Amino acid sequence: MTQQPGDATNAVAASARDLIKVYGKGEAEVRALDGVTVDLMQGEFTAIMGPSGSGKSTLMHCLAALDTPTSGEAVVDGTSLGKLKDKDLTTLRRERVGFVFQSFNLVPTLSAEENILLPLSLAGRKPDRAWFDQVVDAVGLRPRLGHRPSEMSGGQQQRVACARALVSQPRIVFADEPTGNLDSTSSAEVLGFLRRSVDEFGQTVVMVTHDPVAASYTDRVLFLADGVIVDELRSPDRDQILAKMASLQDAAVKKAAS
Amino acid sequence: MLLLTWRNLLARKVRLLMSTLAIVLGIGFLAGVMTFSTGLNATFQNIVSGSTPDGLVRPAGDVSGANAGVATTQLITPADIDKIGALPEVAAATGSVDGFGSFLLGKDDKLVGGQGAPTLAFNYAPGENMAGDEVLELSQGGWPEKPGEVTLDTSSAERGGYDIGDTVTMIVPTEVQDPRRTFTLVGTADFNGGGTAGATLVLLDTSEAQEIFLGGEDAFTSVALTAADGVSQTQLADAADAVVPGGFTAVTGDKVVKETQDQIGQFLDVISIFLTTFAVIAIVVGAFIIFNTFSILVSQRVRESALLRALGASKKQVTRSVLIEAFLMAVVGATLGLLLGLGLSRLLAGLFRTFGLDIAGDVLTLTPFTIIAGYVVGILVTMVAAFVPARRAAKVPPVAAMRDDLVVQEKGMGRRLVLGSIAMAVGVALAAAGLVGAPGTDAIWIGAGAVIWVITTAVLAPVLGHPVLVACRAVFGRLFGTAGLLAGENALRNPRRTGATASALMIGLAVVSAVGVLASSLSATNDKVVDDQFKSDFLVQMPTFQGFPSGFGDRMQDVDGVDLVSRQQGTPVSVDVDGTPDQTFAIGVDPGFFEIYDLTMIDGTDQISGHQTLLSEGRADDLKAGPGDTIDVEFPGGKKIPLEVVGVFEDTPTTGGITFPLSVLADAGIKRSDSTLSITLADGADRATVKRDLEDVVKDLPILSVQDKEEFKELISGQVNQLLYVIYGLLALAVVIAVIGIVNTLGLSVLERTREIGLLRAVGLSRRKLRTMITLESVAIALLGAVLGMVVGLVIGVVLRQSLKDDLTVLSLPVSNLLIFLVVAVIFGVLAAIVPAIRASRMKVLAAIATE
Ligand SMILES: Nc1ncnc2c1ncn2[C@@H]1O[C@H](COP(=O)(O)OP(=O)(O)O)[C@@H](O)[C@H]1O
């Protein structure tokens, strides 16, 4: 699970500079992000981990141009998001970012194929047929292309979502707990595919998860607690991750007790 | 994106079908009304141009007595006609004898043709219309060739139940004892343009027509002219005019056509505006339904919209996709609506046929204008109604796709309340301006205020409706336990949705209630007027207020127990108001009139004789005339008589604005007939016996009735009610559309609450209780709409009555009607819930819970 030689490994796909996101006011104030600075590398599979409520999703939303931070700067593919208007953010999402969500990934009224091609048809772009075929074969969905989401299992649906995220050849793919609703077999299929997309297509993938097994598929794991990055691991295995998580959990429990 | 729109439409077929239905019905109504109006116009157009010759010699003057059935005594002799016929410009001159005051009776002895369209009796003579075709076309049998023969129009013969060879009974305006005459039906014929528009045609042999209508004189009342080759209508009329006898004039066919069309046009315009008003109401109600459906659909698709936004759909794309959905729906709805309209116009035509107005089926076609109007209105209304929800869909933040807490924040009602209150105040100000007599028509000011009130009430329905819904919850909870309470909560939990759904019904009921107040006040006013003014014991009149032979009055005078029979004869006249001729109605009265009625004199005396006249206060103002002045009155036939004003009386429905002795009519060359007889009882006479004897006199003229005060009241309130029922019938469509809206909202709410319903079922809510719950929610919405509508409608009705207080002197609230409406609203609520309730109760508990 190493990076392919010759890749522009040092290039930054997305980065955060002192990101702060505050929800609510006064008593109800929640600092979901409390000064996050991080670089996400191109061609890397990065996991963001942390206890529930630690700000993982918020970080991802801010990096993926879905939400705006209270302060700080988010940069995607060299573009600083802070100065962009809704229209430009939309274009950026459409052209340079791919998404896989935990649930409700697919438009129920469209077939698998139509769902996969949705970002392209939104942009009014013609699909690259060869690339489409390659992606579809990689997720193993060819026989299911004509099916509606309701006719597919959760794992199949997530794979359709993955294929959709890749088909527009974005600079970076964000996945928020993509295996959160799946059983272990389906999870393995989805994670395997994301791994392959990094290895074979040189895709950049950022995944939020709290599952150590899922995180063990990645090249790099960032640990988040109370809205700050507290640690990181490179090419981790399951046990390392478990240990890290356990210590974070302890710290959280202690902090809550004090 | 188009694909997605298309799929969304298909996926929500049933839900959208209901909203499409709102468009279908609205546009259907509009198209139906337009088609019907066009057909009505075409029918008259065809008949008018098909029955008018190149030129016409007729009595001179501007006042046409024909419509009021007033006959003049001016005649033209055969020698005069020969003189006209000898002119080189004239190819043919055909004398006609036009008779008024005859009626055709059917085999069942009932009047044929109802009371709307006239009976045209005249001598048959061949003649060409402007286009060179025969004016009359025989459809069966032959023309009348000798006395005792008659040819009728096809439809009247059919309605009377007559076949060729049958004996036909008619009432003719003779002075002799028996006005009944029998003829042998020898044929049926129609105007060249097709049909008769409901008029009854009675074609007689010339000598018999002269005997009946002209007392046997060999003369004619008018002459139809056909131009020689190459002679224009103007040349024809000018040439003929030079030789016509005094009191007559020759006019072009075009002029006759234009005059007729102007007269009919006004009447047709009124019908078309009247009907269009209701189409507009239906469409406005439909717009509410569409708005509501899209609001709900959009809120149910928050996640989908957010997903699209996250995947890079621009706001515009999301808005557009909803709008395209609306557009496609509108196109489908308008198409179906146009077809429905065609059917509806046939139905309307059928309805009018029963009132005696025949409209040929082949003129009821969708004109390009109707089709374009249908699509434009349908698409515009739908798109406008869907615009706000579409914008809302685009405003969904992309993050919403990933957050579980999907509550899209709704703005508070505060701003709405403030703006609404301001709008209400503006409405009040407008209505007040109308009441205190701002320039222009009061009704326009008040109408503008009313429209603002209705719209504001719709916008504020979520707030204004709160107390009603809270009351519903309390009552339902008491009566139906938990299911009732849950129903109340459900109606309360999304006030916007409940309010918008109820608003559709509110509009319908507001109009119904306002009309109800006016109708009820009108009836009450009429009762009062009759009580005040009905001074005689009996009144004898035709329901159409046409004239009838004066022989009846003569015979009634001889009935035992009758003290006095006062004769009144009405006629249209023309007077000069500020330099322009003004058509009005004048009444000639006998001296007995003043023995029965006390006119309240403001000025001068009510003692009139010779060429003297009384004026009502209103008329005197118009004419700027008072006692001592002389006014010029022009009568049908063209005679002008100067009348000396001797008195001015307070306005009253008892007599016309210009009232003079009967002798004036005779001097004006108007044939004697009566339009009203006022009869008083001799002292000690038995009312019932006298009435029976009087009725015996008119038994040969079945439509002439002897009424006492109560019967007269009933007659008038019957007419008011008839109109009221027609209006209610037309408004029913708007109410039906509103009910569809409730079905739609409930259906969507049930779908949205699938999980919750599953949960309720899982914890033990029975199917029956579930159905009760949904039915009660529906009833709450219906009641809310009804209550708001009635309150608004009552206010509007009362204000309108106030502005009309000169005519509607009594204010009366239709309390019992309002209670009925409330009950009907509850019934509609129950009906609207049937399908959604069944759907909800059929949900499988587990599947419902598993639904995401
Ligand atoms: N829309 C919101 N409004 C208020 N608080 C929020 C909102 N979204 C997230 N939060 C809060 O921000 C914190 C971080 O949330 P999130 O990023 O979703 O955490 P994670 O994904 O790590 O579980 C949590 O305490 C959460 O309650």
Ligand SMILES: [Mg+2]
């Ligand atoms: Mg999360």
